[in-house]
Amino acid sequence: METPHSTTHAPQGFWTKYLFSTDHKTIGIQYMITGLFMAAVGGFLAYVFRYNLAFPGESIPLFGQLDAMHYNAFVTNHGMIMVLFVGMPFLVSGLGNLLIPLMIGTDDMAFPTLNMMSFWIFLVSCLVMVAAFFVPGGAFGGGWTLYPPLSASGYVNRNPAFWSTFFSATPMFILGVALEFVSMLMGGINFLVTTINKRAEGMTPFKIPLIVWFLNIATLDFMVSVGPLVAGAVMLLLDNVVGTGFYDPARGGDPVLFQHLFWFFGHPEVYVLLLPALGVMGEIIPVFSRKPLFAYRTIIYLSLIAAVLSVVVWAHHQFIAGIDPRMATFFSIGTIIISIPFAGVFLSFMATLWGGSIRFTMPMIWALGFIGLFLIGGLTGLYLGSSTFDIYAHDTYFVVAHFHYTMFPVVFFGFFSAVYFWFPKFTGKHLNHTLGMIHFWLTFIPFNVTFFVLFFNGLAGQHRRVNEYSSFSNIMKEPYITFEKISTIGAIVLMVSQFIFLYNLFISLRKGRKAEKNPWDSNTLEWQADSPPVHGNFNPYPVVYHGPYEYSHPSSEQDFVPQDNPIVLKTN
Amino acid sequence: MTIFPENISTYGQEIDRLFYTISALVAVAFVISLFVLLYPLFNNSAKRVKKATYFTGAKRKHFRWITFALVALALSDFYFLYAEHGAWVTIEQTQVKPDFHVSITGRQWNWAFTYPGLDGKLYTPDDIVINEMNSELHVPINKNIVVDLWAKDVLHSFFVPNIRLKQDCVPGRMIQRWFKLTKTGTYDIACAELCGLLHGKMRNFLVVESQEKFNGYIDSLYKKNAPALTMTNPSN
């Protein structure tokens, strides 16, 4: 093995150390902080339109009046921001950067400069998204799914005066998303190359921790699926700024084409976020059950199958979009089949708990909360996978409730689990447990309050993306009016309680209990580095002898066996 | 509180029934999963169980409970697919003999209704077009109504919760659907696909009435016979 850090030495100045850093740890944290800012933006938008839904027409505290045009823009941007500008930096770029090099026992990413560039492009993409709120006419309001012909012309905001110029809502929205893709692709290349080439000696494929596997599968899934959408987005951009007619049937175009291209990406994108979150659970649950991850290899095989299938189920978003009804059966079957490997992964996580010696630490509680919520999200997906029921439920609040029950746990419970777990590693300080518990319950309960009632509003026929429901008094009657209010109150409590988390971060950084190298008695390599890890991570580089989940092995004295511990484990 | 709005179509119950069938399975799956999740949390806390059992689950034999569960899930899923297929074919793939044929066009921001004129045929110059916000679509009860769905400008989605029918309307295409209604009254027609600024205000009414009243309504349209009412299909 080569001698470590012969070529790298820690940068000294503030600029190179904290801002234009090429260190994967700094970049990972930069991604997460940027993600937090975008979460504040996306959350604020949600607060504003949620308030408007419960109290239509009233002036919204901290904002003012919300008209239909801004309602559409807010919902649209909320969706896109939460998925691509919060979920992605938290779970893919953030965790990937922080964890991959440490968990495979190396000093940094394969291409550190590319990595830095990927972050700065991401930052620009965030600025473009936010800046779009301030151009004449306001931000893009055609739905986060960007369906043309609405998105392909000035119809979006009904103000043709500005749509032909480049610095208007739609092109900026597309540009922001495109830049985000560029950044993700740069980061993704790094993940794959690093994982393939820079693993510590002895780290064979089935000694790689689950989350590193999942981050790579997610990256591949992203790369495979994003191409068609980029093509679709370029055509959309041309329709907007040059006046081509790719999606204009009057000129031989086809609006449904875009839906295919969008969902060919959009559905795998759900798994791009889900997989890293599952990876987090796959690390946390064994550690705090003191037991090996149940069926580790099978989980990896199942996820590979799911990733392949994820690119052939997209049209279940289009059951009633005017596609040939006979095709629906095919996509229904695909949707059913893809739910099975994921159910297998979840059941394996639960099986890990059985026979364990469970420690209810903060990260474990968040992980268990994740599984509980995702259970509801997954089971309500069964209704929507049925194309026949989808005729009724499509584009109602039933769908809104369903996907929040999947996406919110993935994005936020995944993120919080990870933060509560790895915070000691990357800062050298423990988070406060009591504040963590308060934060957990004030997130878990209000989340359910916010979204559970919306299932019923959806079943009652309430459709999405409507700023005020006064035109539909047959649907919007009691108890659904009250449900809207309950949902909004839940959302406000949910958002306010996030300040507890921020306060916990802040206070623990300053005054938190000092964390040792391996506070949770974990096996994976990152816990064998210092807390926080020095520039270059390891000295010397670790050599790997064991799989990542050897907890409570009968032939070992202590109940964990770090991957780089040379003792010999007798297998029976 | 009823879960669904009142059903007025012949096939609506099948969707409602499907909902309850899926709910039964979901309830069972939920209870079992919750037990599997919660039982060890109570039984295996570190306080009670000092040392965990070393168990990798790597052998196929160990995975068999999960395999059982997955097979059960798959089988019940495919059962739904089988059970619902009839309703899907009825709603989406059936050509009924039309008793009344009407053309509906989504536009920003209302539904426009085109009735056949005196010649009884659609898409002829004497068609009668009602094209205004909040207007009514009149149809006779207990008759096969066939609707041609069009969109003029952007995507729209024809949604009548009481019929359980929703269908996207796509510019440049005509999509045909049908329904047969069993109860007279006035119901909402919404647009379920975001179509711009006043998407949420896009609301018309469906009036289901007896054949006699319906005939009277159509006659009154013919009598008005104002040139303003006669124009070609707005989607052309």
Ligand code: HEM
């Ligand atoms: C902070 C808590 C949140 C609240 C209160 C909230 C609330 C809502 C509501 C009420 C809608 C529907 C608006 C409408 O159709 O008129 C919506 C749409 C949406 N939300 Fe959230 N949401 C939250 C968090 C999230 C998260 C974490 C994600 C995903 C990662 C997300 C993704 C979306 C998406 C994709 C849409 C659809 C946007 C569209 O229709 O174009 N939301 N949200």
Ligand SMILES: [Cu+2]
């Ligand atoms: Cu519409």
